Amino acid sequence: MRTNFSFPDNDWALILGASSGFGAATARELSSRGLNVFGVHLDRKSTMHFAEETIADIEANGRQAIYFNINAADAEKRAAAITTIKETIGEGGKDGGNGMIRVFLHSIAFATLRPYFSEEPQQAMSQRQMEMTLDVMAHSLVYWVQELVAAGLMRRHSRVFAMTSLGGDRVWKTYGATSAAKAALESHIRQLALELAPHGIAANSIRAGVTDTAAARKIPGIEAMMDWAARANPYNRLTTTDDVARAIAALSLPEAGWITGNVIGVDGGEQIAG
Secondary structure, three states, rough: OOOOOOOOOEEEEEEEOOOOOHHHHHHHHHHHOOOOEEEEEEOOOOHHHHHHHHHHHHHHHOOOEEEOOOOOOHHHHHHHHHHHHHHHHHOOOOOOOOEEEEEEEEOOOOOOOOOOOOHHHHHHHOOOOOOOOHHHHHHHHHHEEEHHHHHOOOOOOOOEEEOOOOOHOOOOOOOHHHHHHHHHHHHHHHHHHHHHHHHOEEEEEEOOOOEEEEEEHHOHHHHHHHHHHHHHOOOOOOOOOOHHHHHHHHHHHHOOOOOOEEEEEEEEOHHHHH
């Protein structure tokens, strides 16, 4: 049953990876509950329509949408975006006064999908590719949260979420660097939960079940994984991005603040059945 709770008019969500997949679904869900949305995405002209469609849906919910088409792991671009965010929130909402980042979601899927070893050495994972994957998909979480808290944009009742996967503790061919990133991401969330608790900010990893997204479709062998998940899941279907978005919205309610430092499965029981 959907709660009647709605967020203050001048509060915002900030979503990394906001143009498609879990990020876009969460942007739509949170805007339907009253949050304005800052979105960070990286799209070329051929995929820009995904961001435009998400923005249109947010605005149709009567909320503001401000999107930044940037590399979320670029320190200078991150600083510039946070400056804009602070200037915007500082203007206040309909009721006046400064708002805050109520929900921060890290949902970036940008990785090198290569094996560690290959008969053709040039096809194996390189140091540069490994470092890029870890930096974008894990470490960038910490840098964004550090700067948001330092800027006074995240305060008591704010939430930090990071999208993880079964790769955090399982292996899959060509998924090694991403698995390492997910494991690091979960570790970062635990540390953030510890250090942000005095500020009243909760942090959790969200482990979605196997979901048919554009990012997932890039993983070699994903069809076999989807077939397995659909059979194993007690609900006999895959997880959807909307399933995950609704869970994040529920965990963002004021009453859920005591839930922190966890890896929360949103998978319809896929993990226990598998």
